[in-house]
Amino acid sequence: MVVQRHHAVSELVGDLSELVGDLALDSSRRGPTAYAFPMVPHLVFGLTRSYFTRKVTGYFDYTDRPWRLEPGFGQQAAATEAGWNGGIPVVTKPDGEFMWDSTSIIEHLDPATAPDKSVLPTDATLRFLAYVLDDFSDEWFYRPAVGSRWSYPANTVTAGWQIAEELSSSLPFPAAFARDRVVETMTASLPKLGVTADNIDAWMSAVVVPWMQALDAHLTDGGYLLGDRPSIADFAVFGANAAHFMGDPYCRELTDEHGPAAVAHTSRLLMPQQQSFGPWLEIDDVPDTLIAVIAEAGRHYLPWVAEATVAGAAVVELAPGVTADIASTPFLDGARGVMLARYVAARTPQLDALLERAGVLQYFADYVDQATTVPDVSAGSQPIDNRPYAVN
Numbered sequence: 081m082v083v084q085r086h087h088a089v090s091e092l093v094g095d096l097s098e099l100v101g102d103l104a105l106d107s108s109r110r111g112p113t114a115y116a117f118p119m120v121p122h123l124v125f126g127l128t129r130s131y132f133t134r135k136v137t138g139y140f141d142y143t144d145r146p147w148r149l150e151p152g153f154g155q156q157a158a159a160t161e162a163g164w165n166g167g168i169p170v171v172t173k174p175d176g177e178f179m180w181d182s183t184s185i186i187e188h189l190d191p192a193t194a195p196d197k198s199v200l201p202t203d204a205t206l207r208f209l210a211y212v213l214d215d216f217s218d219e220w221f222y223r224p225a226v227g228s229r230w231s232y233p234a235n236t237v238t239a240g241w242q243i244a245e246e247l248s249s250s251l252p253f254p255a256a257f258a259r260d261r262v263v264e265t266m267t268a269s270l271p272k273l274g275v276t277a278d279n280i281d282a283w284m285s286a287v288v289v290p291w292m293q294a295l296d297a298h299l300t301d302g303g304y305l306l307g308d309r310p311s312i313a314d315f316a317v318f319g320a321n322a323a324h325f326m327g328d329p330y331c332r333e334l335t336d337e338h339g340p341a342a343v344a345h346t347s348r349l350l351m352p353q354q355q356s357f358g359p360w361l362e363i364d365d366v367p368d369t370l371i372a373v374i375a376e377a378g379r380h381y382l383p384w385v386a387e388a389t390v391a392g393a394a395v396v397e398l399a400p401g402v403t404a405d406i407a408s409t410p411f412l413d414g415a416r417g418v419m420l421a422r423y424v425a426a427r428t429p430q431l432d433a434l435l436e437r438a439g440v441l442q443y444f445a446d447y448v449d450q451a452t453t454v455p456d457v458s459a460g461s462q463p464i465d466n467r468p469y470a471v472n
């Protein structure tokens with residue numbers, strides 16, 4: 081059949097599905113097929129609109145790992161039994177073992193990944209920069225991502241409905257009821273993230289927009305954060321963008337305006353099978369645009385986390401006269417100790433010079449007494465704590 085010019089999308093879709101039907105019929109005539117599908121998927125107990133779910137599934141797609149989304153609460157009791165204390169996604173390996181915490185999951189799986197798809201650079205300096213940006217995305221941009229979703233009506237309506245619709249597959253009550261509960265619960269969590277009605281605009285204009293601009297300048301040639309292949313940090317940014325900054329309509333307007341190259345970066349990782357990848361960047365040749373991306377962490381996040389993980393909480397001035405008072409949590413205290421342990425292990429004059437160039441050296445070098453140890457995730461990914469912010 082021939083596909084004609086169309087005046088309506090529905091006509092086009094109708095014609096195309098007929099065409100696909102014809103092709104399927106043709107291929108079924110080619111002979112007997114062995115219906116054997118031996119790959120056991122990773123089961124992902126998460127949500128399409130979730131920051132950390134998308135970080136993990138983006139990584140699965142890039143590394144060609146089969147996975148299947150299982151939204152809802154079906155596995156909650158079994159995961160809790162295994163030691164999970166909340167925070168999605170929870171994922172099972174093909175052998176059924178539970179894993180949680182996006183960074184630990186990726187670290188745990190990386191050694192079993194084809195070397196050309198490893199997301200942890202072999203160069204220790206570059207690897208540390210990957211962890212710095214992974215941590216920055218996970219523990220900082222999660223705040224305005226969730227904050228903006230439940231502060232701007234265009235985001236709330238869209239994401240509230242999508243989440244409720246997905247969750248309703250395992251809830252025995254109407255989706256509209258589920259939506260109201262989701263909106264209520266998530267809106268109530270915002271102050272703990274440091275987001276209020278008075279400061280959300282500053283979070284967007286003084287935190288998110290400059291971040292998108294820095295990413296835009298760095299990614300404009302079509303690469304990834306640390307070269308021509310993605311690192312763990314790219315999947316952190318991917319998760320943030322896919323679930324929130326590109327997925328929530330108000331955020332998408334800002335991201336399209338200030339970070340079109342960040343949109344293109346995330347879109348490339350949505351379909352990694354269509355990309356070709358190259359080498360990591362040369363550590364002697366770190367461009368100013370990457371330094372500017374790292375420097376964003378020195379504007380609010382690193383000064384805040386350095387103080388809050390010592391004092392219990394710290395006030396961030398997001399914009400002149402606009403503040404956020406944000407408490408640390410046991411999870412964050414732990415993550416900070418691990419970051420500092422990574423710094424102690426990776427520290428060289430070369431690394432210090434790069435961090436100094438980005439204006440962030442002091443937030444590592446002056447706090448080494450807080451360094452703990454880098455967890456051994458070779459046996460599995462089941463950290464004791466997984467909650468980046470306090471929940472009621």
Ligand SMILES: N[C@@H](CCC(=O)N[C@@H](CS)C(=O)NCC(=O)O)C(=O)O
Pocket residue numbers: 130131132133166167168169180181182183218466467468471
């Ligand atoms: N450290 C975890 C954080 C997981 C997390 O906080 N997930 C969010 C959704 S994207 C969540 O479950 N939020 C709701 C809650 O904590 O109750 C990771 O990296 O996977």
